[in-house]
Structures are given as C-alpha cells and as structure tokens.
Amino acid sequence: MVQFFASSDIGGTFTDTTVLDGDGILSRYKSSTVPNDPVKGVLATFELAAAERDMTLQAFLSAMRLFAHGTTIATNSVLTRNGAKVGVIHTKGFGDTLFIMKAYKSTGLDEAARKNFRKLTKPTPFLDRTMVREVPERVDYKGDVILKLDEDAARDAVRSLIAAGAEALAVSLLWSFKFPDHERRLKQIIQDEAPGMFVTLSSDILPRLGEYARSQTAVLNAFLGPKVKQAMTSLDAAMRATGLPREPLLMRSNGGVMAAGKAADEAVGILLSGPVGGVVGAHLVGHMVGSGNVISTDMGGTSFDVGLIVDGRPLIQRETFMERQPLAVPSVTVDTIGAGGGSLAFVENGRLRVGPESAGAVPGPVCYGAGGTRPTVTDADVVLGVVNPDNFLGGRMKLRADLAHAAIEEMIARPLGISVEEAASGIKRIVDSHMADLVRQATVHRGYDPRDFVLVAFGGAGPTHAYSYGTDLGVKSVIVPRTASVLSAHGILISDLVVTKETSQSIISPPGSDEFSKFMKAEDINAIFAGLEAEARVELEAQGVPVEAVRYERYVDMRFRPQIFDLSVDMQTFPLTPPDVDTLVEHFIVSYEARFGTGSSFRTAGIDMSAFRLVATAKLERVEQSGEVESSDGIMTPTGSRRLYEAGAWHDAAIFDEGAVKAGGTITGPAIVELNDTTIVVGPGQKALVDRFLNIIIKTN
Numbered sequence: 270m271v272q273f274f275a276s277s278d279i280g281g282t283f284t285d286t287t288v289l290d291g292d293g294i295l296s297r298y299k300s301s302t303v304p305n306d307p308v309k310g311v312l313a314t315f316e317l318a319a320a321e322r323d324m325t326l327q328a329f330l331s332a333m334r335l336f337a338h339g340t341t342i343a344t345n346s347v348l349t350r351n352g353a354k355v356g357v358i359h360t361k362g363f364g365d366t367l368f369i370m371k372a373y374k375s376t377g378l379d380e381a382a383r384k385n386f387r388k389l390t391k392p393t394p395f396l397d398r399t400m401v402r403e404v405p406e407r408v409d410y411k412g413d414v415i416l417k418l419d420e421d422a423a424r425d426a427v428r429s430l431i432a433a434g435a436e437a438l439a440v441s442l443l444w445s446f447k448f449p450d451h452e453r454r455l456k457q458i459i460q461d462e463a464p465g466m467f468v469t470l471s472s473d474i475l476p477r478l479g480e481y482a483r484s485q486t487a488v489l490n491a492f493l494g495p496k497v498k499q500a501m502t503s504l505d506a507a508m509r510a511t512g513l514p515r516e517p518l519l520m521r522s523n524g525g526v527m528a529a530g531k532a533a534d535e536a537v538g539i540l541l542s543g544p545v546g547g548v549v550g551a552h553l554v555g556h557m558v559g560s561g562n563v564i565s566t567d568m569g570g571t572s573f574d575v576g577l578i579v580d581g582r583p584l585i586q587r588e589t590f591m592e593r594q595p596l597a598v599p600s601v602t603v604d605t606i607g608a609g610g611g612s613l614a615f616v617e618n619g620r621l622r623v624g625p626e627s628a629g630a631v632p633g634p635v636c637y638g639a640g641g642t643r644p645t646v647t648d649a650d651v652v653l654g655v656v657n658p659d660n661f662l663g664g665r666m667k668l669r670a671d672l673a674h675a676a677i678e679e680m681i682a683r684p685l686g687i688s689v690e691e692a693a694s695g696i697k698r699i700v701d702s703h704m705a706d707l708v709r710q711a712t713v714h715r716g717y718d719p720r721d722f723v724l725v726a727f728g729g730a731g732p733t734h735a736y737s738y739g740t741d742l743g744v745k746s747v748i749v750p751r752t753a754s755v756l757s758a759h760g761i762l763i764s765d766l767v768v769t770k771e772t773s774q775s776i777i778s779p780p781g782s783d784e785f786s787k788f789m790k791a792e793d794i795n796a797i798f799a800g801l802e803a804e805a806r807v808e809l810e811a812q813g814v815p816v817e818a819v820r821y822e823r824y825v826d827m828r829f830r831p832q833i834f835d836l837s838v839d840m841q842t843f844p845l846t847p848p849d850v851d852t853l854v855e856h857f858i859v860s861y862e863a864r865f866g867t868g869s870s871f872r873t874a875g876i877d878m879s880a881f882r883l884v885a886t887a888k889l890e891r892v893e894q895s896g897e898v899e900s901s902d903g904i905m906t907p908t909g910s911r912r913l914y915e916a917g918a919w920h921d922a923a924i925f926d927e928g929a930v931k932a933g934g935t936i937t938g939p940a941i942v943e944l945n946d947t948t949i950v951v952g953p954g955q956k957a958l959v960d961r962f963l964n965i966i967i968k969t970n
Contacts, residue, residue, distance in 0.1 A: 273329065274891045275318075276762035277311045277338040278543045278755070282570025282611055282630045283729060284310035285755035287762050288318050293895035296321070297755040299662055299729075299946050302630045308507045311338065330512030335891055337518035337526045337761050339543035342500050343493050343536055347591050352492035353437040353467065355396040356430030357484070358423070358455060360443040361403040366484050367394045392594055394485075395492045400433060402426035404442075404455070412447030423455055427462045437491040441471035441484035446773055449476075467494045467533070474535065475597050477880055478773040482588070482597035489596060490537045498533035505529060520546050522600035524583055525767020525886060528812045537598050540591055543757055544603040548576035548583050550760030551725040554750045555581075557962050562722040564708060564744065567757060568731035570647075571627045573608040573704050575711040576601060577722075584715075587826070587837060599769050599882065604711045608703045610634065610647040610730040614677075614696045616684045621692070623699045636673040637666075644680055646730070648673035649696035652689060653914040654922070655733055655950055660943050690914050697734070705738040716864045719744050727756035732949040732965075736938075740952070740969045747967040754947035765889050768808045770801040771882035777830065778854075780875040785854040786847035789878060795844040797881045798823055805885035819887045826880035827857045829871040835879055836861055898963055903933030905959070913939050913950075920953055934959040 274289040279302060286298045300313035312326070319329035346352045359366060370391050404423045407416035430438060438459055445452045449472035456468050471487040501519065508517055518526040522541040532539055544567060551565035561581035567574040577584040584602040588595050607625020611634060614623045623646065632640035634647040636658065650656040651673045658668035674689055681692040712719045724744040726735030732749040739747035752759045774797060778788040802821060809819065823843055826835035838857045842849045858870045908929050913922040922939040930942060935958055938951035942965060949965055951957045957967045 271332045272334045272892075273318075273332050274335045274762065275315070275333060276336065276546075276758045277314060278546055278758040278761060279307045279310060279338065279340050280543060280569050280571070280757075282609070282627075282633070284314055285758040286311065286314035286318065287752065287755050287758045289762060289892060289894055291892055293892050295752065295759070295894050297752055297758075297946060299754060304630060307340070307342075308504055312507075312511065327512035330508070331514060333513055333515075335515075335518065335889065336508065336513060337520060337764065338504075339520040339546045339757060339761050340500070340539065341543055343497055343539045343542070344591070346493055346496055347489070347540065347594075350395070351496070352395070353495045354400070354434055355437050355439060355488055355491045356400040356402065356433065356435035357396060357439045357441060357488055357491075358402050358404055358426055358430075359441055359484070360407065361405045363443055363480065364401045364403045366441070366480055367396070367401075367488065368398060370394075370481065395489055395594070400430065400435060402430055406442060406451050408442070408444040408448045408451070410444060410447070412444065414448065418451040418454055420454070420458065423458050424462065427455075427459050431463050431466075435466075437467040437469070437495055439469045439471070439484070439487040439491040441480065441487050443480060445470070445472040446476040446478065446483070449473075467491060467498070469494065474537070476772055477597060479597065482595060485594060486537055486597050489594065490535070493536035494533045497536040497539070501529040501532050520761045520764060521767060522589065522598065523585075523767050523769050523884070524549055524601045524764065526761070526764050526889075527766065527768075531812070535598075537589075537596055538600075540589060540596070540598075541600050541603050544574040544576070544605065545601045546760035546764065547574060547727060547757035548578070548601050548603065548760065549764050550727065550750075550752070550756035551576065552578050552581075552583055553760070553763060554725045554748055554756075554964065555723065557750075557964060558723065558748060558960065558966070560723045560745075562717075564712065564719065564722045564724045564742075566704070566708065566724060566726050566731055566735065566738075567728040568704065568726070568734060569609050569728040570611040570633075570730070571607065571609045571629060572605050573707060574728075575604045575707050577711060577715070577717065579717065582839075585824075585837070587835075599771075599884075602711075604707055606703060606707050608646075608700050608707075609728075610645065610650070610733075612646050612700060614644045614646070614649065614681055614699075616681060619685075621681065621685060621695050621699060623696055624703065634673070635676040636668040636670065638669045638672060642676065644673065644676040644696070646696060646700050648677060649693040650730075650733060650948075652677055652693040653697060654912050654919075655697075655941070656948055657911070657924075657941075657943055662946060690919075691917075694914060694917070697737070701734055701738040701741070704734065705741045708738070708742055721745075723748055725750065725756075727753040729754050729947055732944075732947050734950075736950045736952040736955060736967055739967070740955070744969060746969060749949050749965045749967070751944075751963040753949070754944070763894075766809060766812055766887040768805045768885045768887075769882065770804045770808075770885070771880060772797060772801060773880045774878075776878040778876045780830065781873055782875065783872070784851075785876060786850035789850050789854075789876070791845040791847050791850050794825075794850065794878070794881070798843065798883055801881065801883035802885070805883055809885060809887050819885055822884040822886070824882040824884070825853065825857075825878050826882070827854070828877050828879060830875040830877050831871070836864065837882070898932050898961060901931045901933060903931055903935075903959075905929055905931055905934035905936065907940075911941065913941065915939060915953055930959055930963055930965070932959055932961045932963060936965070 555563035612624035
C-alpha cells in the first residue's frame with residue numbers, strides 16, 4: 270500500500286514541502302508563495318511531488334497518512350494589526366490594566382531606540398479603550414471569593430460590547446488562575462447573549478500570576494482567533510476537497526504540532542509556527558553529527574531566524590515578544606531580523622544600507638524579472654557569481670543577471686563611486702554582518718559562547734552566506750544539511766504532538782535556611798505535576814491523532830525571594846524525594862550564576878518556586894527516515910567552474926552539482942555546490958567534508 274507523510278512551511282517568499290514515502294525516502298519541493306491564497310503554494314508543491322511519481326494530485330493526497338504545516342497567518346495578523354475587533358471584561362477597578370502596561374516604554378525596542386528618550390512611547394494595545402468593560406467581583410490571592418460575580422452587571426457588559434461591534438471577547442479577572450469559576454460563568458453568559466461569539470478566558474490560555482501578561486495574552490488570542498479559525502477551516506476544506514483524507518496538523522511555537530481545528534483556541538501559540546520548525550530540524554542535524562550544542566540559522570527570502578539547542582534541548586522562552594507586546598506563552602526561542610535574499614539595498618546619506626525592508630515574493634528581486642526595480646541581496650549574489658542564473662530552483666526559474674547588474678550599478682555603484690562588483694560585495698558583507706551580530710546577541714547575551722557550538726545553516730539563502738557569517742563567529746563548524754532549503758518543513762514533518770500545561774503556586778523557603786526540602790515539600794510538588802499530567806492526557810486524547818508513546822518534561826520557575834522575575838529550570842528527576850528537592854534548588858542556583866555571573870546568587874534570601882510547567886510530547890505514528898547513504902569511494906569530481914568574486918578579487922571556483930556530492934568526499938574552496946533548491950559556498954582557503962548523511966560540514970579553522 271502506497272503511503273506518504275508530508276509537511277509544508279509557508280514562508281513569505283517560498284513555500285517549502287518535504288514528502289516522506291513508505292520506504293523512508295525523503296523528497297523536497299519548493300514553489301512560490303501565493304500571499305492572498307497560501308493553499309495554492311502548498312498544492313503547487315504537491316503537484317510537483319505527484320508528477321514525480323506519475324500520480325494525479327488527488328491520488329497522491331489520498332495516500333497521505335499525515336500532513337503538517339507551518340503558517341505565518343498569526344504573525345502577519347499581528348504585524349499588520351489585521352484581526353478581530355476585541356472587547357475585554359475586567360474585574361471592576363482594573364480596566365486600565367492593558368494601558369498601564371507596567372509603565373514600560375522600552376519593551377521590544379533595540380538598544381539604539383531605548384536611548385532615544387524623547388521618542389519613547391508605550392506599545393499600542395490590540396484593542397481600543399472604548400472596548401473595555403468592568404464587572405463587580407473579587408477573589409483574593411488564595412482563591413477565596415470575597416465578592417460574588419454580579420451577573421446582571423456582567424450581562425449588561427456583554428450586551429454593551431456586542432452593541433459596540435465586538436467580534437471576539439476576552440475575559441480577564443483578577444486572580445482567576447486561582448479561582449476560574451467567575452470567568453467560566455461569564456463565558457456562559459456570553460454564549461447566551463451571542464451564540465457563536467469567539468471567547469478567550471485568561472484562566473484557560475494562561476493560568477499564571479500577573480494580570481497584565483495574562484490579560485495581554487488573552488486579548489491577543491481573541492484578536493487572532495476568528496481569523497485563524499477561518500484560515501484553518503478553509504485549509505482543511507481545500508485539502509480535503511483535493512483528496513486529503515484527514516485533518517491537517519499545524520506547527521506550534523512550543524516545538525510540536527496540534528490538530529489544525531484546535532488552533533483557534535490557542536492562536537497565540539502559533540505565532541512562531543514556521544521558524545520553530547527550523548529549530549526542530551536543526552536539532553535533528555545536531556543529533557546526526559553528534560553535537561548537543563547547535564546554533565540554528567535560517568536565512569530565507571525575507572528574514573533571518575536564530576535558535577539555540579543547548580545540551581540537546583531547544584532553548585525555551587517563557588515570553589514571546591511580537592510588535593513590542595510581551596506574550597506570556599512558552600515557545601522555542603527564536604530571534605529574528607529582516608535579513609534575507611529579498612532584503613533591499615539602498616544608499617542613504619552617502620552610506621550603503623541593507624534591509625530590513627524586503628522585496629517579498631511579489632515583485633521579488635530585480636533578477637526575477639517580475640517587475641522589481643530595487644536591488645536585493647539575491648541580485649548581489651548573482652552579480653558576484655555565487656548564484657547561477659540558469660540553475661535557480663533546479664532550473665525551473667531563470668534569473669536575469671543583466672537586470673541585477675544594471676540595478677546595482679544605477680542605485681548603488683554610481684551613487685557611491687565604486688564598481689558594480691564592489692557594490693555587490695558591500696551588500697553581501699553588510700547582510701552577513703547583520704546576521705553574525707544577531708547570532709552573537711542570541712548566544713553571548715544569554716551567557717553562551719558561540720565557539721562551543723556548531724552552526725546549522727539552512728533556508729534558501731542560508732547555505733549561500735553561512736561560509737561568511739559562520740566563520741566570523743568562530744563556531745566549531747558550519748553544517749549545511751542536504752535538506753537545507755526546506756529544513757523548516759522537515760522539522761515540522763518530524764515534530765510530534767506537544768501539549769504544555771502550567772499553574773502558578775507559591776512554594777517557599779524562609780530566609781537564612783539551607784534546608785530547602787524541610788520547607789518545600791516533595792509531596793506537594795509531586796501532586797502539582799500529577800494534576801498537570803492528568804490535564805495534558807485529556808488534551809492529547811482530544812486531538813484525535815494516533816500516538817505511540819508520551820514523554821513528559823517538567824520545569825519549575827524559581828527566584829530568590831526579593832526578586833520579581835523568575836528563571837525556569839528543568840526537573841531531572843520525578844517523582845521527587847526530599848534530597849531531590851535540595852538538588853533541584855542547587856540546579857537553580859548553578860543555572861542562575863551561569864546566566865548572571867559567579868557570585869550573583871542570593872541563597873540566604875530564601876527561594877520561591879512560583880510556577881510549574883509540564884510539557885507532554887506524544888510521538889506520532891510515521892515511518893522512520895532512511896537518512897544514511899551507501900558508502901562510496903568519496904571521490905568528488907567537479908562538474909564545471911565559475912568565476913566568484915570574494916574578498917575584493919575574482920577567483921576560479923569549482924562547481925559541483927547535486928549528483929557529484931558523495932559521502933566521505935572533501936571540497937576545497939573556493940567551490941560552489943549547486944543543489945536543486947539552494948547554493949552552498951565554500952570560501953577561499955576553506956575546506957568542507959561530506960558526512961554519511963550528505964551533510965556538508967565547512968571547517969572554520
């Protein structure tokens with residue numbers, strides 16, 4: 270019986286797809302993204318896959334056992350502020366929660382912007398102040414009801430918001446994570462008054478201390494929910510109408526997938542859907558080469574994304590910043606800048622600048638010949654001889670080198686009084702520096718040394734530039750996987766169902782005590798995680814997807830008692846015994862000093878365990894990929910040569926096509942490897958090795 274497992278990553282410029290067949294053979298496909306109808310881009314890649322197998326599209330999709338995808342719909346809705354009109358209901362007296370914002374004005378700004386005090390302003394909320402209502406009710410910090418919910422006032426508030434045009438409602442009451450009954454009753458009232466209204470309860474989306482973060486996250490979920498629901502419904506209908514037999518899965522920010530039909534309930538959980546897939550894919554590559562410390566770098570057409578795998582685990586952040594808004598949902602840590610193949614180059618005040626504005630999929634770089642007039646990084650790569658105009662996307666798309674040359678000459682070279690080659694080289698050098706700087710921020714600023722990591726380069730343009738920005742960082746090696754151009758899609762394909770459950774409870778030790786387990790009872794912590802595990806099992810079963818096994822990871826947010834902010838540490842043992850509690854606290858102290866410096870801990874202040882989080886990962890049923898290739902003589906014969914401009918001079922670079930790459934082979938730079946969907950550069954003086962998985966490993970020293 271023929272069967273397939275597939276995944277797609279819908280990017281700003283290209284849609285990437287990987288297909289795994291029943292024999293474990295992985296194939297990869299690429300097509301231009303259709304911004305106003307992303308399903309078309311996905312189906313275009315499936316048509317390529319079907320044609321390669323002499324099948325109709327419907328027959329191919331009918332044999333699909335699993336289809337998962339990553340989407341930018343939530344991200345784009347936030348960036349363009351194109352979501353539902355939201356109304357919010359707060360506890361009486363707390364209606365300004367979203368507008369006070371802890372008084373922070375620097376949230377989400379870079380260092381330069383923070384210093385411009387005259388222009389510092391608070392982020393703009395995702396709802397208008399006129400869409401806020403308050404209702405009488407009060408619960409104390411222990412979860413005891415002081416004032417019962419005034420249901421008449423609640424009903425009036427709901428009717429008022431509906432009359433004001435609310436398309437979705439968020440409910441965020443004080444201390445609701447301790448006592449959610451008032452919020453749940455408000456949801457019933459909303460459903461009575463407006464059947465079908467999209468509703469988000471803060472106690473469902475984020476049962477955590479901190480009314481601002483909880484309210485902000487609930488409001489943004491309501492803002493995104495209706496649009497995400499509509500998009501997922503349309504995707505499901507279009508795919509099923511074309512032959513897909515089951516509901517698609519959707520990549521989440523936490524590193525796992527979920528049933529697409531449930532996405533609207535946790536719309537804020539898919540904000541990093543595509544980029545996180547790349548980190549998961551880089552994790553797999555790190556496992557292949559035996560490294561637990563990996564820097565994931567994804568250079569696409571629009572953006573450059575950086576993620577970290579430390580000691581074999583993707584780095585998780587408790588908050589995600591989007592449009593300067595702190596969203597308190599756990600996600601795989603991904604840092605992003607506007608630096609991609611489509612990044613626009615321009616001269617401003619006599620200086621060459623690159624990005625963050627992008628040419629996007631339409632019209633794209635000038636060399637696409639689709640109407641673009643402003644030079645981009647891809648145009649520079651064509652001029653420098655890095656990219657072969659006749660072999661872009663395996664030859665399916667011909668590039669216009671003459672147009673790229675003319676645009677750079679007119680807009681960059683002449684204004685600066687330099688040659689076209691120097692201008693193109695300057696464009697490349699600037700974008701490479703931007704990317705190296707972001708990697709330093711993602712590592713050094715978090716207390717990690719890039720020299721302790723390998724760097725995995727992927728995305729359509731990552732393998733083309735990694736020999737430069739990777740070497741600049743001093744990493745152990747730069748690894749370009751065979752699936753580099755579609756690694757985000759590959760990561761989505763190998764991802765499993767992930768459910769995250771958390772709760773806020775305070776378990777403390779008094780100041781001056783070193784006997785932590787005497788005050789922080791192991792049985793109390795065990796009971797908390799047992800409850801979270803029961804909740805996770807219920808949600809996993811509700812997904813309706815067959816799973817093979819479930820793995821649990823447990824984290825505790827801890828702080829020294831005078832502090833405001835927490836540090837999350839993983840529990841390495843469960844269930845806990847009293848000695849394990851002491852070990853867990855010591856683990857926190859060591860992690861704290863690794864992050865903030867030796868001697869920075871303050872153990873005599875006492876410890877506060879403030880939040881507990883469980884990550885349940887359910888392995889999906891799929892065939893295993895047969896990744897290792899057959900051994901060969903390792904002799905690689907160039908298939909041609911091309912002039913390459915690098916470091917101010919032209920070089921003769923050996924060219925290797927995809928068929929020339931052999932396990933055990935070596936590549937001496939300058940050289941270019943032309944895969945069907947990306948270009949890999951080995952710089953002058955560099956050497957690269959091909960491992961048994963056909964990963965190309967560029968040695969940086």
